[in-house]
Amino acid sequence: MAVQPELEKKGFAQTVLDAADDVFTRITAGIPAGEVRRMLRGEAPGRPNPRLKPHSEAFLLHIKPTYYHESVTRFTHTFRLGLLSTYLFFVETITGLILMIWYAPTPERAYTDMIRLLSNVPFGQLMRDLHRLGAELMVLIVTAHMVRTYLTGSYKAPRQFTWFTGVILLVVTLFLSFSGYLLPWDQLAFWAVTIGTSMAEAVPPKVVGETVNLLARGAPDIGANGLMRFYLLHVLFLPLVLFLFFFVHYYKVVHFGISLPSDEEEIGQDTANKVPADRRVYFLPDVMIDEATFLIGFTALMVVITAFFFSAPLESIANPQSTPLHTVAPWYFYWLQGLLKIADKTIAGVILPGVLLVLLIAIPYLDRNPSRRGRDRRVAIISGVVAGIVMIILSWMGTPYYAVQGAPSVEIVQELMPEEGMGPVREIGYAHLPLGKYDTRENPVTDDEEFNHILHEFEASIAAFEEKDPSFNQAYGILSVTQEQPSLKRITWEIYWLSPEGVQDKFVRTFFLHEDSLYWEQYGLKDFSFVRPPAEE
Amino acid sequence: MKRPWYSFLYIRSPLVKIGLGIVAVMISIAVLLFLGVIEDRRMAAQTANWDGRAIEKGAEIYANNCYTCHGPDGKGLPGVAPALHSKYFFTQRLKDVGWTGSLHDYVASTVAAGRPSKVKSQWAQMMPTWSQRFGGPLRDDQVNNVTAFVLNWEKDALTQGTPDNPDPWQPFADAPSKAVAEGGGAPVAETPVEPTGPRSPQELFAGANGMGCSGCHNLDLPQTADSRGPVGPNMANLYETAGSMVPGQDAETYVYNSIVAPNDYIHEGYMAGIMPQNFAERMTEEEIRSLVAWLLDPNRQR
Ligand code: HEM
């Protein structure tokens, strides 16, 4: 194209503007600037509709439908849960890739790498907390998405296969979360995963179980091999599987269209793809603006939560020789732990979860009821709700509150100063532990209000156990705080009691606490006291 | 079509949505900026935190493995193991042994590899190797933790050297200090602790001016087939067993002889020459008698 004649015909300014619009249109894959202005003003598209062009031009948009049925764009129809699941996987991939920079999957390095990440990498803690929070939210939201599709009956014909790929995605998400759980290589990680993989061992017959276990752990116990395998599963194999199944899942969603609210179509019909012209909502710009705003808002929420209310835990380094008191699975497996407490390992750990999975996959084929309307599906909805309640009860039974109380003396100390994590004593911290010996029989009172609170709880807890437990009589406790070293206090708990035969018994537990140690809870307002260093002495 | 009651929540206007998106971006940026401003302080606090936790873990390891020989307060036990909580140790020891690395490396490597040789050593026991690399029980991180704990005595140790806070260092027979006369880190070689009157059995057994018996003998565990003291026999049930150890010796004689002439009778499974031979010179007759009576007392007071 010759520049000269063009300039002569249109003048300089117009030529530049046209060239700029041309570039703009290439960048937006087909939408000129004027059309963008019309979009923002909410005007109708020109004809032929230029807003459809990007769907055929741009790779990222070619998988998105060009328009939706107005009813399914309502927030309360899908709650955007599928979109959120997709987005969270995206967040996990980005933050996960960043974490990989500082992480080496060997027992010698994994834990120290975590410490280095927290203390030497700018924004390292933020990345880790985001990844961990994202993981927990992803499990939560994928499950919620499943519940929503169940309640709206969206698994019914023709979407049975969509549901099937969804179940696979749920399983992969759980495994991803579980395999990531091991990577920090602390006590929490090590024992949760040891318990988890030991369930694989219970697969009958014995040879199979042992082989599965050996394959997962790379050795009879988790060690360097197991960590490497979990790492590869976590960063490579499982993300690839999730990726693949996501595209199958999403292709099916677009292919059939998102199911309409059930009372907008006849029973047994599927009209999701026949959208009357006056009910169409085009992806560009309406749905795109809606989804983008939603995701940006969600991102802001995640950033605020991670910055102020969520800290990924890091306990002591993994120690195969010492099982901490009350080891727990991650919360999304509490229900399994609860099952394991009431049934034997093969039934609770293998057969029941297996049956559950098959049932979940089979739901579209078991439920022959053609109607998706709530009032026609009482059986399905009630059984769904009952299943949910059973899950919640089992989860509660999976927590240490149910049926794993240790000896009273052990529990009393664990409550106030747990082996791992914070607890009330570490919460008030070094500065609020005055040196001395405090005997609960003398109702000691100190100048420190917060410490008095601890002493009071110690007394109350002993009294409570005395009442509950007949083998724990005339009990009293002695708490001593001594200076072990500069900046290091020794905290000794002694509990004395009489057994039913009248024999005196005794329990002693010693802890150390350093002035600079920070302990934190996973959920709750973060401690920002380091921002203002203590006044000079 | 009927609108649900919550339909007022639906936002229709694209401009309002875009506005909300911009607000959300601003909030994220503000939070990230805030985090960026305090990031240095956060990292410093985390660094201090993990150093502190290493010391806590080290304290536990010390209390479980080291204190029987190096003393509960790190001031050593005479004849058993040297002090670590000592000004000399922090200021002069490296120069005297000719170590060119850091004190951290010196402690860590001594913990890891132990002091396997008893040649020319005045100490009752040799220090075992602690690192798993050399057949001991501790992982590398645990060796580092206990090292951090030992080094944490520094601040306190440097205040030593005054009459009421003496340096507990006991000079090594095989590495005499080259800095005896100097001020500063001078060891206390020639400050013999003058006993004032007879020392109590408790003091003799485990005290700072004692004989260091507790380094090898456990008073709380009985000596039975499945509870044997690894270096020296346990002593919780000594009052029951002492009378029948050597034919012809009653309990008092047996215990007395075992203190003044330990090699005369060595029980199966123990080695001669581990227990110091010079107790008769280091304690008065009166002290030895009271120690024997105390050891054989079924209601022994600690
Ligand atoms: C990583 C996990 C998953 C991702 C990323 C994902 C993504 C999506 C997306 C984007 C949609 C579009 C509609 C919507 O937003 O609701 C969708 C629909 C659907 N999903 Fe998922 N999904 C996941 C897991 C699951 C699970 C666990 C199930 C069920 C077991 C499931 C079953 C369905 C069904 C049946 C539909 C069709 C809904 C309809 O047409 O109304 N999905 N999924």
Ligand code: HEM
């Ligand atoms: C391709 C995607 C992913 C990559 C490359 C990746 C990478 C990593 C890496 C390197 C770690 C170790 C760092 C650490 O422990 O903080 C990690 C931890 C973790 N990952 Fe992922 N990850 C990915 C996706 C996911 C997904 C989808 C989930 C959950 C659904 C997940 C859950 C976790 C969990 C729970 C941890 C432990 C976090 C902690 O305690 O710090 N990850 N991931």
